[in-house]
Amino acid sequence: MKKWKGSLLLAICLLAMASSMTVCAAGETILKGVSIDKLDVSGMTREEALAALESYEKNLGGQSIKLGIGDNVIEAKLSDLGVTFDNEDLVDEAIGVGHAGNIVKRYKDQKDLQHSGKTFPLSWQTNEDTVRTYVENNCTKYDKKAQNASLTRENGAFNFVAGTEGLELNVDSAVRTISDYLENSWTSDNTEVLNLEIQVTEPEGSAEELANIKDLLGSFTTSFSTSGSNRCKNVSSGASHINGTVLYPGEEFSAYETVSPFTEANGYAMAGSYLNGEVVDSMGGGICQVSTTLYNAVLRAELNVTERSPHSMTVHYVDLSEDAAIAGTYKDFKFVNSTEYPIYIEGYTTSDKKITFNIYGKETRDKNRTISFESQMVSETPATTILQEDAGQGIGYKAVSSKGSSGYVAELYKIVKVNGVETDRIKVNKSTYKGTNRVVTYGTAGDPTLSENLRAAIAAQDEALADANIAAAVPAQ
Incomplete structure (x- = not known):
């Protein structure tokens, strides 16, 4: 029951x-x-x-997490890190x-x-590509490049300047750390700082190592005495940007990267330079004389040249094939410190408008060995004369607006002598320079028959016939 x-x-x-x-x-x-x-x-x-x-x-x-990057703390929004919810x-x-x-x-x-x-x-996940992009754009900006030990030169003496450590964010580690934290540990009330892995990079050089810099390995001087004030300013600025550079063994030097950007703030002004075979005003015009002078000092120091381009046309301050142009990023002068010791580059201009580069290091070459350089012209292409008319000028008018210049192919040779006897002749480069046209303008206004004859001579590009037509026309006027 x-x-x-x-x-x-x-x-x-x-x-x-x-x-x-x-x-x-x-x-x-x-x-x-x-x-x-x-x-x-x-x-x-x-x-x-x-x-x-x-x-x-x-x-x-819209909430953020705090990321520690060395001594810096930044806040990153979850949306910027590609956090998505699937709930x-x-x-x-x-x-x-x-x-x-x-x-x-x-x-x-x-x-x-x-x-x-x-x-x-809640469960969420991160997008690794988005996290990486955020890290590369926002976190690596705190990287600090190590400053190698260097030298200053005052009154002919070198002074040692100690280097400083560099800091570099480990991007791969940072991406992993952030993704793992968000997917496995983060909560909406978490305010802790997530520290990212930083790698310390040690500077190169010591006082003992830099003490080897004491010998003059190569030197060269050019004159810019015919330059205007703006071009003089550009040459001086370029030299000052390069002056004091220390290159360690195996390091490469870029003239363009060292002297740019070409702005007023960086010490440059508008001056003449070559562009597509013509002389035009550009910011930093004349900077190629800086790279050319350095090129010749490098050749005499016998360092390894890795990039060099001739000008489109000849320059007046060095012989053929001795120039080194820089233009944008497509023409640069580069070389490597191919010695076993650091080198120091000294560059300066003087009041009599000369620029000099001296390269110092440790001399290891045979004292009985000497080098010199010789420019050889391979071929010359004389300037072409171009005849043109000006219908606004009367018959008898003739003007040469451009004298023109020849084009050349040239080679530069390094001549090696031991005890005064030539032992080697090495071709350094082969350079091609464009010529410019000689332009002659004739007036064609006047008698129709004479004008027609003169135009025919211009069409035939026959200067002698054109001159004969002028000679025949002048007495008749």
């Missing part, structure tokens, strides 16, 4: 529970006490919870609490909610 009464009581209780559960499920709302991360979704329908979660995730994307299933799970499963499970879930609630943690 007691057993029968107990079974009846249990059935009644279960029936009551079932009635209660059915009412809750029919409402299709999330039960009270359910949260997703810190978002309370109690009483929401599936659509309402999805909308609320989307807004919540958007706000989370639509969480809403379904939230709705299922107290609604899904058998009667016993539903009852247990509801009781648990009443006592302690239930929170579903």
Whole structure:
């Protein structure tokens, strides 16, 4: 009898529970006490919870994490790091609490909610490419290049300047650290600083090593005495940018990178330079005399030249094939310190408008060995005369607007002598220079017959015939 009464009581209780559960499920709302991360979704329908979660995730994307880069701390937004959320299933799970499963499970879930609630943690992931882009654009700016030990030269004496350490962010490690932290450790209330791996780079050079710089390895001087004030300024600025450079064994020097940018702020002015075979004003005009003078000092120091280009036309301050042009990034003068010791480059201009470069290092060459350089012209192409008319000038008018210049092919040779006897003749380079046209203009206004004859001579590009037509026309006027 007691057993029968107990079974009846249990059935009644279960029936009551079932009635209660059915009412809750029919409402299709999330039960009270359910949260997703810190978002309370109690009483929401599936659509309402999805909308609320989307807004919540958007706000989370605007939150930041703190990144420690050496002594610097920056804040990076989650949205800038490519953090994405994939939590639509969480809403379904939230709705299922107290609604899904058998009667016993539903009852247990509801009781648990009443006592302690239930929170579903958000899950998110990062995009590695986006993190890498952020790190490269925002974190590497704090990198500090090591400053190698160097020298200054005053009153003919060298003074040692100690180097400083460099700091460089390990990009690969930073990407891994940030991604792992966000995907596995970060919470919306986390304010800790995430320190990224920094690598220390040691400077090159010591006082003992730089003490080897004491011998003059190569020197060269050119004159810019015919230059105007702006060109003089450019030559002087270029020399000062290069002056004091220390190159360690194996290091490459770029003239363009060292003297640029060509701006007023960097000490330059507008002056004449070559462009497509013509002389035009440009910012920094005359800088090629700087690179040319240095080129010749480098040749005499017998360092390894890795890039050199001739001018499009000849220059007046050195012989053929002794020049070295720089223009934009497509023409540069580069060389490598191919010795076993550091070298020092001294560059300066003087009041009598001369520029000099001296290259110092440790002399290891045979004292009985000497070198010299010789320019040899391979061929010359005389200037072409171009005849043209000016219908606004009368017959008899003749003007030479451009005298023209020859084009050349030339070679530069290094001559090696030991004890005064030539032992080697080495071709250093072969250079081609364009010529410019000689332009002659004739007036053709006047007698129609004479004009027609003169135009025919111009069309034939026959200067002698054109001159004869002028000679015949002048007495008749």
